Amino acid sequence: MRMVVCEEFGPVERLRVVERESVPCGPGAVRIAVTATGVNYVDGLFVKGEYQIKPPLPFTPGMELVGRITEIGEGVVDRAVGDRVFANVGLGAYASEVVAPSLATLLLPADTSTLSDGQAATFMQSYLTGWFALRERVQAREGQSMLVLGAGGGVGAAAVDIGALLGLRVIAAASTPEKRELALRQGAVAVIDSSTEDVKERAKEIAGESGASGVDLVYDPIGGEQSATCLRALGDDGALLVIGFVAGIPMLPANQVLLRNRRVIGVDWGGWALRNGARNNELTGEVLDHVLAGRLHPVEPASYPLERAAEALADLDARKVAGKVALRP
Numbered sequence: 001m002r003m004v005v006c007e008e009f010g011p012v013e014r015l016r017v018v019e020r021e022s023v024p025c026g027p028g029a030v031r032i033a034v035t036a037t038g039v040n041y042v043d044g045l046f047v048k049g050e051y052q053i054k055p056p057l058p059f060t061p062g063m064e065l066v067g068r069i070t071e072i073g074e075g076v077v078d079r080a081v082g083d084r085v086f087a088n089v090g091l092g093a094y095a096s097e098v099v100a101p102s103l104a105t106l107l108l109p110a111d112t113s114t115l116s117d118g119q120a121a122t123f124m125q126s127y128l129t130g131w132f133a134l135r136e137r138v139q140a141r142e143g144q145s146m147l148v149l150g151a152g153g154g155v156g157a158a159a160v161d162i163g164a165l166l167g168l169r170v171i172a173a174a175s176t177p178e179k180r181e182l183a184l185r186q187g188a189v190a191v192i193d194s195s196t197e198d199v200k201e202r203a204k205e206i207a208g209e210s211g212a213s214g215v216d217l218v219y220d221p222i223g224g225e226q227s228a229t230c231l232r233a234l235g236d237d238g239a240l241l242v243i244g245f246v247a248g249i250p251m252l253p254a255n256q257v258l259l260r261n262r263r264v265i266g267v268d269w270g271g272w273a274l275r276n277g278a279r280n281n282e283l284t285g286e287v288l289d290h291v292l293a294g295r296l297h298p299v300e301p302a303s304y305p306l307e308r309a310a311e312a313l314a315d316l317d318a319r320k321v322a323g324k325v326a327l328r329p
Ligand SMILES: NC(=O)c1ccc[n+]([C@@H]2O[C@H](COP(=O)([O-])OP(=O)(O)OC[C@H]3O[C@@H](n4cnc5c(N)ncnc54)[C@H](OP(=O)(O)O)[C@@H]3O)[C@@H](O)[C@H]2O)c1
Pocket: 040, 041, 042, 125, 126, 129, 150, 151, 152, 153, 154, 155, 156, 173, 174, 175, 176, 179, 194, 221, 222, 224, 242, 243, 244, 245, 246, 247, 267, 268, 269, 270, 316, 317, 319, 321, 323
């Protein structure tokens, strides 16, 4: 089997692909021949040693994968050889083969016409974050307006899609025409060019067209200075959903939170999911049902061979990707 290895924390270019012997498939585990691996922004943080958790070296990055089961370990009764499954493995998904606890796998329909392997390997983290944020952290209501920052990135595009399904009026901010077109396809009612326009002012103008004092929600995977600015785009009782910090951790002015009774709401889906497995399984089921019924629309990712994992991570970091990226072993 082939796997990507990070031997020291540092630039993603130092990642190597190596050949290794397969490991045994122990009790309760399944062996999966990987067909697609999701590439997430956080994978690059792990490799650079910039994530809050630093795994012991060497390690193989990657959380999410899709593949076919080729072997089942002792005691596994609810999976069979040939099953198509998604697995969240924490680390180790940048590989041609993975042995994972069967409990970490989710059975997918064998038919790939509604959900391809690439889509299935790349949607879970982005969509569960959005579903958790908009269903559990705030109870988003039909007719509310939501400004999504970084709306052409993986997490942003998922939030646009979920917002549209929930009946929100989604205003999408993104830096390139390709990303803004993706946001429109995902259901945004208006787009803002974040590279040339004043995002806060434009969002307020668009929300003002229906008489509101500002937007109801800001979905923020970006952070940095834009967070503090866009906090001011919120109307009465509006909420800033803190999702991520690709542009740095912001300092938010408390006076702007006080004004208009605004709220700042943290969203830590990964940590919450570990502590609330049963409820997270329910949310996962809800999202998967919507996807398989065609009500949610995960994007078909750009695909890179496993050997080009470093390039995939570098392209994501350089903001070149609209939507998601998958590795194909
Ligand atoms: N809270 C949670 O539970 C949770 C779960 C999953 C992910 N996340 C976090 O969400 C964030 C986004 O992840 P993602 O998968 O959407 O990443 P992504 O696909 O790389 O998209 C991020 C978007 O951010 C913008 N961007 C990137 N670098 C920037 C910079 N330096 N300054 C301003 N904008 C920048 C880009 O949009 P433009 O080019 O349009 O500006 C890019 O499309 C990450 O921090 C990730 O760790 C959080």
